Every structure is written in C-alpha cells, then in structure tokens.
Amino acid sequence: MGSRTCSSAVVLAISVVAVLLNADVALCGCSYKRFFAFGDSLIDTGNFVYTIGNGPSPLKELPFGMTFFKHPSGRISDGRVVVDFYAEALGLPLLPPSIPEEATGQFPTGANFAVFGSTALPPEYFKTKYNFTVNPPSTLDRQLASFKKVLARIAPGDVATRALLNESLVLVGEIGGNDYNFWFGNPSKPRETPEEYLPDVVAHIGAAVQEVIDLGARTIVVPGNFPIGCVPTYLSAHQSNVTADYDEFHCLKWYNEFSQKHNRALQQELARLRSKNPGVKVVYADYYGAAMQFVQKPQAYGIADPLVACCGGNGPYHTPAGRATTRRSCGAAPTGSPAGTACT
Numbered sequence: 163m164g165s166r167t168c169s170s171a172v173v174l175a176i177s178v179v180a181v182l183l184n185a186d187v188a189l190c191g192c193s194y195k196r197f198f199a200f201g202d203s204l205i206d207t208g209n210f211v212y213t214i215g216n217g218p219s220p221l222k223e224l225p226f227g228m229t230f231f232k233h234p235s236g237r238i239s240d241g242r243v244v245v246d247f248y249a250e251a252l253g254l255p256l257l258p259p260s261i262p263e264e265a266t267g268q269f270p271t272g273a274n275f276a277v278f279g280s281t282a283l284p285p286e287y288f289k290t291k292y293n294f295t296v297n298p299p300s301t302l303d304r305q306l307a308s309f310k311k312v313l314a315r316i317a318p319g320d321v322a323t324r325a326l327l328n329e330s331l332v333l334v335g336e337i338g339g340n341d342y343n344f345w346f347g348n349p350s351k352p353r354e355t356p357e358e359y360l361p362d363v364v365a366h367i368g369a370a371v372q373e374v375i376d377l378g379a380r381t382i383v384v385p386g387n388f389p390i391g392c393v394p395t396y397l398s399a400h401q402s403n404v405t406a407d408y409d410e411f412h413c414l415k416w417y418n419e420f421s422q423k424h425n426r427a428l429q430q431e432l433a434r435l436r437s438k439n440p441g442v443k444v445v446y447a448d449y450y451g452a453a454m455q456f457v458q459k460p461q462a463y464g465i466a467d468p469l470v471a472c473c474g475g476n477g478p479y480h481t482p483a484g485r486a487t488t489r490r491s492c493g494a495a496p497t498g499s500p501a502g503t504a505c506t
C-alpha cells in the first residue's frame with residue numbers, strides 16, 4: 163500500500179477485521195453459507211449509487227474506488243469497505259448490494275442491504291420529537307422490510323426461512339451514526355440533545371436485532387460507533403480554542419465520550435438480548451477501539467496524520483470548505499470549482 167500521507171478507509175477496514183478475527187466469529191469454527199448486512203455508507207457496496215440511476219454523482223467518479231477496484235464501485239471509499247473484509251475472512255464472495263436484485267436475486271451467498279446515509283431511527287421520530295427534518299435515503303426499518311421481502315422469495319415459509327438464517331451470519335451496523343451526524347452537523351442545534359435520544363437509537367437497533375433473531379438468525383454481529391471526535395468533519399466543524407476540549411491525540415473529547423456512551427448503552431442492550439435469547443450468538447464489534455489504533459499509533463500503519471481527511475478540500479483537516487462554487491470535495495467538483503485532491 164506504500165506510505166500514506168493521510169488516513170484511509172481501507173486501512174481502517176483491515177484493522178477492524180483483524181480485531182474481529184480475534185473475536186467469536188473466527189474462533190467458533192463455524193462456516194456460514196450466507197452473509198447478510200445492514201448499515202450505512204460505511205458498508206454500502208452499491209445500493210445508494212444504484213438508486214440514483216444514471217444521473218451524475220461524485221460517488222461515480224475517482225478517487226472513489228481508486229485503490230482496489232481501480233474504478234468507482236458504488237462504495238463510499240477509495241477501496242474496500244468493512245463488509246468486503248468480512249466476506250473475505252468468511253471465504254465468501256464480496257457481498258452484492260441487495261437493491262438492484264431485490265425482486266429477482268437468489269443471493270446464494272447473501273446480500274448487503276446497507277444504504278449510504280441511513281439512520282437507525284425513522285425520520286418521523288426526529289420530526290415528531292424535535293421538529294427536526296432529516297431525509298435519509300433509507301433507514302434500518304426499510305432495510306429490514308426489504309430483507310423480509312427477499313427472504314419470502316428465496317426461502318418462503320417459516321421453516322425454510324429459519325433454516326436459511328440458521329446457517330447465515332447477520333451484520334447489523336454500524337448503524338445509528340447518522341442519527342447523530344445529522345444533528346451534530348447542524349450548528350444551530352444544542353449538542354446535548356443527542357444524549358437524550360441516544361437510548362432510543364440503541365433500543366431501535368436492539369429491536370432490529372431481536373427481529374432477525376425471531377426470523378431465525380443464530381449469529382449476529384453488532385458494531386459500535388467510531389470515535390467521531392477524531393473524524394475530520396467533526397474536528398473541522400467543532401474546532402475549539404480551549405486546549406481542554408482535546409485529548410492527547412488531538413481528538414475532540416466531548417464527541418469521543420459521546421460515541422463511548424452510545425457504545426456502552428449498545429453493549430448493555432446486547433447483553434439483554436443475549437439473556438433473552440439463549441443459544442443465539444450476539445457479538446459486539448469494537449469499531450471504536452479498532453479505529454483508535456490508527457490515532458494512537460499511526461506510524462504502525464504507515465499513516466502520517468490520522469486526523470486529516472484522505473480526500474477532500476481546502477478546509478481545516480482537509481475537509482471541504484467554503485461556498486458551493488469554491489468548495490473542493492471528493493470526486494467530481496461542482497461546475498467551475500476545483501476538484502478535491504486525494505492522498506496517494
């Protein structure tokens with residue numbers, strides 16, 4: 163991979179899988195025939211790009227896909243995403259996105275229902291409770307509804323569905339990150355409010371896990387959230403003069419503590435699900451800890467600066483900045499503005 167000057171989703175994905183390989187999934191010695199996944203842009207392998215049809219999108223341009231597929235692949239990444247590494251570790255082909263074949267596909271090795279921008283909670287929740295409008299392209303509920311539609315076709319009836327899911331691995335997440343990103347991305351909103359709805363995000367993820375267990379799944383992996391206080395867009399949007407707002411690695415403490423709160427609540431929810439569903443393996447995947455390795459010892463991974471976006475623009479932390487017309491970002495730039503630069 164060579165020496166990278168900035169952080170990369172590819173490196174992140176490799177390490178997350180390395181962490182998982184030390185967990186139950188690899189050690190159980192089981193082999194899964196199928197692998198189903200739900201989530202957001204972190205693992206979307208083409209659903210969102212498929213749904214936008216023939217229209218132009220930066221996601222259809224390099225540097226998306228440049229390092230591995232050598233062409234834009236529908237992933238919100240320069241290379242592979244975490245599910246690709248799961249599939250490889252499981253000895254399965256890369257997961258096809260579900261939406262293009264929702265009505266016809268047999269998905270002999272599984273399918274990926276994840277969609278860029280998805281939230282865990284439905285948009286109505288935010289509208290009703292906070293008068294806050296979000297328009298996610300999909301939600302966890304919509305992904306589950308699509309999954310059930312597919313199951314009803316490829317394994318019709320309760321017995322067949324249970325048998326199919328009994329030999330499948332199900333990945334639920336990371337999901338929920340966008341429920342917070344949308345709020346934190348709005349500077350007029352008080353940052354404390356997400357602490358209030360965090361229990362509902364976690365309960366909704368738990369309800370989805372219970373739903374796939376009720377359908378017959380026996381092994382479910384549920385990842386936590388990333389250290390968002392180390393994410394370039396957060397570092398840029400929530401810059402502070404106050405030294406105490408940063409940890410020793412120059413990440414924003416408050417936002418990292420928020421992710422940890424989410425992760426603690428999620429682990430409690432998973433413990434509850436385990437005791438309620440004996441015989442079912444519910445595995446927590448520590449993405450927070452995996453990602454922090456790059457921040458704590460970047461040189462071990464060939465990363466010069468882990469807090470700088472790999473692909474971006476002229477703003478702090480290499481994030482896009484300025485008005486639409488002068489803004490640089492990843493992929494095709496708006497007409498007349500310079501394209502973003504990607505690390506090599």
Ligand SMILES: *[C@@H]1O[C@H](CO)[C@@H](O)[C@H](O)[C@H]1NC(C)=O
Pocket residue numbers: 293
């Ligand atoms: C809801 O938000 C909109 C702006 O997004 C505002 O115009 C409206 O007054 C708000 N409604 C309530 C009940 O606060």
Ligand SMILES: *[C@@H]1O[C@H](CO)[C@@H](O)[C@H](O)[C@H]1NC(C)=O
Pocket residue numbers: 324325328329
């Ligand atoms: C599920 O798989 C296990 C082995 O992995 C097997 O013992 C069990 O009978 C299966 N159950 C169903 C309902 O297919």
Ligand SMILES: *[C@@H]1O[C@H](CO)[C@@H](O)[C@H](O)[C@H]1NC(C)=O
Pocket residue numbers: 401402403
């Ligand atoms: C930093 O502090 C100065 C002076 O107190 C203030 O004017 C400025 O807005 C602060 N900047 C940020 C990003 O908080």
